[in-house]
């Protein structure tokens with residue numbers, strides 16, 4: 001393997017290029033099970049929202065529903081999309097086995113939005 005910036009040869013497993021200090025991306029990046037759970041609420045309970053992570057459709061979340069996805073450790077951009085509004089949320093996936101993300105639909109006067117109630121790493 002060679003550095004993609006300066007093309008110097010790099011020892012396998014190196015985190016940085018010895019030539020230019022370029023941070024190297026590891027192919028065997030750890031994946032974490034992320035479980036989204038939507039808190040049961042009576043307001044807006046009929047509204048289902050679609051979940052997109054890093055611009056990929058993952059599935060949909062119903063009232064009191066769960067959605068599981070494997071994500072790499074690091075930051076991910078999550079978008080909750082529904083009939084009346086979209087809620088973009090950035091989540092940080094830590095190095096753990098499972099990350100539980102509790103979300104809820106909040107009905108507003110003008111717009112509805114999804115809020116993250118808690119994140120728990122196990």
Ligand SMILES: [Zn+2]
Nearest residue numbers: 003006017020
């Ligand atoms: Zn380099």
